[in-house]
Amino acid sequence: MPPFQSSKSQILILLLVRQVAIGISQKICSYDSLISNLSLDSESRPVHGRPVKDWKEPSLISIDIDLEAVLDMDEKLQLLSSLMTFTVTWENEFLTWNSEDFCGISRLHILPELLWTPDIYVSERTEEDQSPPVPYILLYSNGTIYWKKPMRLVTACSLDLYKFPFDIQKCNLTFGPYTYSVEDIIMVQNTDSKQKTLSSQKNFAKGEWLLLGLDVFSKNVTNEDRIYSKVIYRITIQRTPMLYIINLIVPACFLVLVDIASMFIPMEGGERLGFKITVVLGFSVLLLILNDFLPNSEIPPILGIFCTVCLIIMIVSIVDSIFISYMLHLSAVRPDVPKWLKIWVLRRLAYIMCISTKEYADENATVISNTKKETTDPTSSQETELQDRRHLLKEHQDSAEIKLLKRLLVEILMIRRHLIMSKKEEEAKSEWHMVAFILDRFILILYLFTVLIIAITVVVVWVS
Ligand SMILES: *[C@@H]1O[C@H](CO)[C@@H](O)[C@H](O)[C@H]1NC(C)=O
Ligand SMILES: *[C@@H]1O[C@H](CO)[C@@H](O)[C@H](O)[C@H]1NC(C)=O
Ligand SMILES: *[C@@H]1O[C@H](CO)[C@@H](O)[C@H](O)[C@H]1NC(C)=O
Ligand SMILES: *[C@@H]1O[C@H](CO)[C@@H](O)[C@H](O)[C@H]1NC(C)=O
Numbered sequence: 231m232p233p234f235q236s237s238k239s240q241i242l243i244l245l246l247v248r249q250v251a252i253g254i255s256q257k258i259c260s261y262d263s264l265i266s267n268l269s270l271d272s273e274s275r276p277v278h279g280r281p282v283k284d285w286k287e288p289s290l291i292s293i294d295i296d297l298e299a300v301l302d303m304d305e306k307l308q309l310l311s312s313l314m315t316f317t318v319t320w321e322n323e324f325l326t327w328n329s330e331d332f333c334g335i336s337r338l339h340i341l342p343e344l345l346w347t348p349d350i351y352v353s354e355r356t357e358e359d360q361s362p363p364v365p366y367i368l369l370y371s372n373g374t375i376y377w378k379k380p381m382r383l384v385t386a387c388s389l390d391l392y393k394f395p396f397d398i399q400k401c402n403l404t405f406g407p408y409t410y411s412v413e414d415i416i417m418v419q420n421t422d423s424k425q426k427t428l429s430s431q432k433n434f435a436k437g438e439w440l441l442l443g444l445d446v447f448s449k450n451v452t453n454e455d456r457i458y459s460k461v462i463y464r465i466t467i468q469r470t471p472m473l474y475i476i477n478l479i480v481p482a483c484f485l486v487l488v489d490i491a492s493m494f495i496p497m498e499g500g501e502r503l504g505f506k507i508t509v510v511l512g513f514s515v516l517l518l519i520l521n522d523f524l525p526n527s528e529i530p531p532i533l534g535i536f537c538t539v540c541l542i543i544m545i546v547s548i549v550d551s552i553f554i555s556y557m558l559h560l561s562a563v564r565p566d567v568p569k570w571l572k573i574w575v576l577r578r579l580a581y582i583m584c585i586s587t588k589e590y591a592d593e594n595a596t597v598i599s600n601t602k603k604e605t606t607d608p609t610s611s612q613e614t615e616l617q618d619r620r621h622l623l624k625e626h627q628d629s630a631e632i633k634l635l636k637r638l639l640v641e642i643l644m645i646r647r648h649l650i651m652s653k654k655e656e657e658a659k660s661e662w663h664m665v666a667f668i669l670d671r672f673i674l675i676l677y678l679f680t681v682l683i684i685a686i687t688v689v690v691v692w693v694s
Contacts, residue, residue, distance in 0.1 A: 259333035267332070268325055270344050280414060281322035281346050288413060291348050292319045293405055293461055294420035297444055299435035300467055301382070303389075303399070306525050309356060310387040310401045312465070317378045317420070320348060326373040339366040345375065348415060353404040353460075354385035391524060394531040395474035396692045398442065399467050406460035412450055417459040419446045426463075439467040478520060478533070485513050486540050486681055493547065493674045497666055498558060503551045510544050517541065532691045539684045543677050550673040554666045561662030565655050575665045579672055 265271050280289055294317045302311040322345065329336040345367070361382040368376040387401035407415045421429070423445040434441040443466040450457050489509045495502040517537055524531055567576075580586075616639070 259335060261335065261338060264327065264332045264335055264338060265340070268327065268338075270325075270340060275344075277344060277346050279346065280410075281324050283323050286413075288416050289320055289348070290416050290418050291350065291407070292418040292420050293317065293350065295381075295403070295405075295463055296433060297430045297441065297465065298433055300437065300439040300441075300465075303439065305389060305391060305394075305523050308387060308389050308525055309384055310399075310465075311382065311384045313361075313380070313382050315378065316381045317376070318348065318350060319374060319376050319420075321373045322346065322369070322375055323373055325369055325375075327371050329371045336371045338369045340369055341365065342367045342377065345369075347377070349408045349410065350405055351408050352383060352385060353406070354387065354402060355383060356386050357384040359383070389525065389527075391527060391531045392529050393692055394524070394533055395469055395471040395478075397469055399469075401465045401467075403463040403465065404460050405463070406451070406458050410458075411456040412459045415459060417448060417461045419448055419461050422446065438470055438473070440470060442466040442468050478516060482513070482516050482537060482540070485509055485516070486544075489513075489544050489547065490674075490677060490681070493670070493677065497551075497554050497670060500555065503548065503555065506544070506548050506551060510541070510548065513537075513541060513544065532688050536684050536688045539680065543680050547673055547677055550670065554670055557662055557666045557669075561659045565658035565662075567658065567661045567665060571665060572661075575668050576661075580668050583668065583672060583675065585668060585671070 262271075269275055282289060296315040296317075297312060298315065299313045300310065301313055303309075304311070325345075327335075347367075359381055361380045364379040368378075370376065383403065385401065385403060387399065389397075389399055391397055406417055423443070426444045426446055427441075430444045431441050443464075445464040445466070447462045447464070449460045449462055451460050452458075489506060492502060492505050492509065495505060520534060520537060524534055
């Protein structure tokens with residue numbers, strides 16, 4: 231072969247080899263080569279500085295949350311525990327590449343420790359995030375960083391339990407940087423309130439709480455002369471009250487009804503008292519359950535007020551029952567009703583309650599006084615008569631018939647006296663009964679009135 235030809239073919243072969251080599255280098259790319267090109271693997275790479283070329287330029291941090299569930303609401307400690315997906319996006323001006331130079335690699339999964347990350351925290355958070363950490367964040371070729379992670383937030387939320395269990399709660403989640411002020415970091419909301427509400431309602435797990443709305447606001451907050459940019463998510467949730475209606479409200483109402491019905495158990499005998507005390511014990515168990523739900527707040531829930539008022543009126547009616555059984559006992563021991571009680575109960579209270587005892591009280595009084603007069607006067611006159619006769623009879627011969635008649639007369643007089651006494655006692659007894667009856671009915675009316683008013687108030691508060 232001539233030397234000219236051989237050099238020509240050598241050049242051709244060289245060109246071919248070079249062509250093949252370039253082809254291979256374009257087809258085969260690894261993530262590692264990209265990582266080393268971005269010098270993400272070097273130890274000396276600084277990760278602390280905010281990644282902007284001009285330090286005066288603020289970073290825009292865009293965030294978004296997807297509320298998935300309300301896991302728990304601790305009414306006592308006023309804590310809301312919620313589950314959500316948290317997404318935060320920002321730009322790193324130094325980490326950009328041309329994807330065509332790296333066989334079309336347009337995104338990279340990298341460890342967050344290798345990069346600057348914004349120090350975003352939730353102001354209301356009270357506990358560490360319990361959800362498992364997500365190891366990677368996404369880096370796009372244009373420098374956009376996309377960090378998505380699940381979050382289980384336990385946040386403080388001041389609850390308004392006045393309408394419990396028909397309450398609607400509003401809790402704020404305030405996201406913002408802890409140290410960077412508004413000159414460095416500006417928080418941006420990704421979606422508006424309406425969109426957010428709709429998309430969250432779709433995914434929201436139905437449980438004790440229903441999601442009514444998820445509103446988003448951006449705000450600049452001044453704290454110690456520095457302004458911080460914040461994005462606030464306001465969660466509006468409504469409690470589903472069925473459980474509390476079944477477990478608390480219905481039993482409480484029925485116990486009150488039973489206690490009202492027990493006012494019609496006859497006053498005599500101790501059954502009513504025992505029954506009432508049992509009902510109050512049952513009611514106090516309900517109060518204990520209620521106590522578990524309710525925090526120590528300024529304005530107590532209207533349901534708590536209702537239960538307390540019912541308990542008070544129940545105890546008043548127990549005291550009334552004790553008082554009445556004491557009165558019935560008195561009627562046997564001390565038959566006379568004191569005058570003040572007669573005036574206050576038999577006249578005034580009975581008049582207020584439109585129970586006609588006027589004739590009863592007055593006539594009784596007159597009857598008693600009449601009988602007193604009748605009994606005292608005739609007997610004494612008869613006794614004097616008797617003594618006169620005795621004198622006369624002494625002078626006469628005491629015949630057997632007269633003796634017998636005398637004895638009979640004395641006996642009859644004794645019987646008469648006894649009859650009058652027992653009649654008086656009976657009347658006094660029925661007077662005590664009347665006093666007890668009127669007092670009892672008064673307490674019943676008071677009871678019904680109180681329960682009705684508090685029940686109407688509670689319903690009005692719940693409906694409004
Ligand atoms: C990274 O790749 C680009 C384009 O291929 C190249 O210009 C640059 O020198 C590389 N940098 C390093 C540090 O390897
Ligand atoms: C960077 O790329 C991602 C993914 O393609 C895109 O969502 C984002 O809007 C881009 N960012 C900019 C600033 O163009
Ligand atoms: C929640 O945030 C909104 C909007 O800034 C504010 O009006 C409201 O007072 C906040 N509520 C609480 C309880 O902090
Ligand atoms: C907060 O302040 C920054 C910088 O002054 C401004 O760009 C931004 O619009 C402000 N945001 C709100 C919600 O006022």
